[in-house]
Amino acid sequence: MMMNSEHIGRYPFTVEPFSEDYKGRLSWGFLGNHLLRCASLHAGSHGFGYDEMQETRHVWVLSRLVVELEEMPRTGDKYTVETWVSAIYRQFNDRLFAITGESGRVFGYGHSVWALIDMDSRQPMELEALPDGGFSSAVTDRKIPIKGPGRIRVKNTIPDCTLTARYSDLDINRHVNSIRYIEMMLDLFPKSLFDSHRVKRMEVAYSAEAYFGDRLSFFKDDGEDGSYAVEVRKQDGTPVVKAVITFDKEA
């Protein structure tokens, strides 16, 4: 397969005031929303965006998101999100991200996995079996130097906290926003940890949707090496989201 650099989307951003966390770094909420927006823009510019898929009653659903950062941009920093489709297999495709700054500076990388769901049957499509090769012409073999998603297990059976999904948690799909879970999970940790550490890697596995009024319980295993595993379950026990959040000592 050739490197099709014309199939890499490039989207410039600047870290705006009021998008930072208390340490003056771009918040995970803003970064995550920007990654999803770039994914959507890139898919749209290649003819398989949200609007095009809606026409045949299909919708892209985020299944996995891994973001690993050498550094989080600060207020005023310019950064570019590059994104491309790196693989199509069975019911999934892999979309990668590189987040770079000026003069070759690297902020980090992302790896996401998406399924295309039939809105009527609620079943995922076989992406390799789509007519005319589906989106295979968009596949670009550029690699990134971070580990992709792995298996996440949480053993704790006593929730750290429980909250109810409300109005501001929802997005246009009427589900709790994928990135909002990241904020909710970061909110499990104490100030002392954030004061001395930064979030280096965020790995999230999405398995079900939550709706307005759903009670969400957060189970957390305190791991070794600064990694914590988190599982979010609905009131009926359905797992909604699992994650591994890795902290690193602040330089």
Place this chain on the structure above:
Amino acid sequence: MMMNSEHIGRYPFTVEPFSEDYKGRLSWGFLGNHLLRCASLHAGSHGFGYDEMQETRHVWVLSRLVVELEEMPRTGDKYTVETWVSAIYRQFNDRLFAITGESGRVFGYGHSVWALIDMDSRQPMELEALPDGGFSSAVTDRKIPIKGPGRIRVKNTIPDCTLTARYSDLDINRHVNSIRYIEMMLDLFPKSLFDSHRVKRMEVAYSAEAYFGDRLSFFKDDGEDGSYAVEVRKQDGTPVVKAVITFDKEA
């Protein structure tokens, strides 16, 4: 006083995917952050922004925010935030906003009140007594057709809910973000209300700061005519924020 239209800041935006609420309208969180960002950019371009004030150890603090909308922009809508200083009096200045779309379309208006706090004494400055007239040369007498901030009283003594301020609630000042309170207060209302109504007017009075770990209790009076008064208090009873949120039947 002359209309100094060169003292009106104009900032264009587009409603981006992933910035909408579940009804497909720009979320109050994004709109609020954009208004604060425009206030900051405008103050900066006139020499009294965050950075310039920091040099003499002063900081602008938001005291009141009123936003009244005829309509909330949808995904893809372009909108322009215009902002200007309309009055300086004692320890406060008034900053107004007009939010307009294409071809003369009006989305709504905003009225904000700010104090300039001395970071060492924690006291507000007498803005009319500043050297060289302070910021008086920036004052522009353009009016807006909405009511300014009024007095807000909440009688209910039983909290609707209590939550703890966490990492993702904080901004670079290490306080709970002013706009985050708006999201928290909107989250007091049931889905049935949002399904049939829109938020027409949001009036917020900020009186104290909350920090990481503060327990915040939300008291709500169900008003007449679709208006609700809300008060947020800390664990020691200190009032932090009061608001009146007015809903209007969806057209």
